[in-house]
Amino acid sequence: MTMTAFTTLISPAELRALDDPLILDCSFDLADTAAGERAHATGHIPGAHYLHLDRDLAGPKTGADGVFHGRHPLPDREAFAALLRRLGLRAGRQVVTYDAQGGMYAARAWWMLRWLGHAEVAVLDGAWDGERTADLSAATPTDWQPSEPLVKHIDAATLLKQLGNVRLIDARAAERFRGEVEPLDMAAGHIPSASNRFFKDNLGADGRFKPVAQLRAELLPLAADTVVHQCGSGVTACHNLLAMSHAGLGDGVLYPGSWSEWSADPARPIAKG
Template sequence: MDDDFPGAPAATSPLLGPTELAEVLADVTVLDVRYRMGGPPGRDEHAAGHLPGAAYVDLDADLAAPPGDGGRHPLPDEDAFEAAMRRVGVRGDRPVVVYDDWEGRAAARAWWLLRHHGHRDVRLLDGGLAAWRAEGRPVEPGEVRPEPGDFRVSATKAMPVVGPEDVRSVDVLVDARAPERYTGETEPVDPVAGHIPGAVNVPTTDNLDERGRFLPPARLREVYARVGADTAGSVAAYCGSGVTAAHDVVAMAAAGIDAALYPGSWSGWVSDPTRPVATGR
């Protein structure tokens, strides 16, 4: 990752704290990616109060294609994603910071897509809106209509993906969902309960401390060392629909572990009834 990001705590870190962001706020593009699974879009929350200058990004409309065989949140069409990022002011030569109010679970999707499509300088605001407010930082109401950006989707993809045909050949396949969904004890969203055979469970909550901030890199490496991801030849992450799995990818990136994303995730996997399903630990 580019080491010229203003105020970056480390050249390889995908994270930026609120203090560091405040120091460079005028020099970065900030995107508000507020979203909650099963809840209304975050546009109203954005209008009520957001980081100064932050444009709203609609996860369902801007960061995903319509639901289908590829799952509930397939990757967006490249042209549509490029247009959406230009509309919210993303430029290829200007750093981007993404945030939400869901401990980074939605913002991670924006981070991943921008990195995947070639933007070199992207950070996730560690702790999101809550951390920003906890420091007494200002928020402002109203809609933000930035000057259109010039971001271009790159033909060369920076972040690896795996599909249903090869996901089970990954050395360590990480399931980012809550433990009870992984084991199949409950499934509130998708039609089939359980997990992909061979997957290991590292729920997104394991990436965070009691404040909702990401654990330090050394602690994150310990979290993923428990499932062998720190020494594996290949690692990939999935969740229910490919959104919160990016949170685990962010955490592993902070820990120095490269991981692919299975965009279809569980919702895409179970769209084909011939694919095997496991339950329990």
């Protein structure tokens, strides 16, 4: 029997009904980078494996060129593929990513699976309401290989040349976007021409993504032929990418370096307000 693949969001009930999904716990805390792993060790969805933002979902902050590429640049593509092989990824296997932060880290893993060409990946929508276990999850390694990416990304130099010709969306909180505060990066403000869509605005009061019709109505004014998404370090931008994809508004383009990379070079323009 052919099962329907989930490619954006999946509910807890739908997850429970799956046969042999690959479940990835991406819970994380920027202020305490070991918190997510500790929580996973205490209790997680049965069968889930833990992915650490800094160690597994990001690469070195400084590249081989000696240039700072942001707080969470993409890792080596083959290295990430090798990790997923060890965890048992195979063609067609449904992957479900989740976290305890409204999907902000799970969405990054969702995007990265698509970057490897794997379409059958979805983010758990809302809190898990089933049993949890502290048991380590066994994995059977595979010989799976990545394929053509299903998503696109852009670097700082290319984005600089295209400013004003692409729709640019910043997923950070409004006060950071306006440049009133900057707790993490080199300078305050935003990339010129960017619009602000705080990623948490994709969620309802219940912590789940808003209904498709509501998301579409809110996001449609931000849609364009080319939409580039960024945030502080290329993580919560993926939440907006997921929301737009779920709303049927296309895949968009990720700027992985985001504000952390952009603001580190004083030669790049900065806007405020």
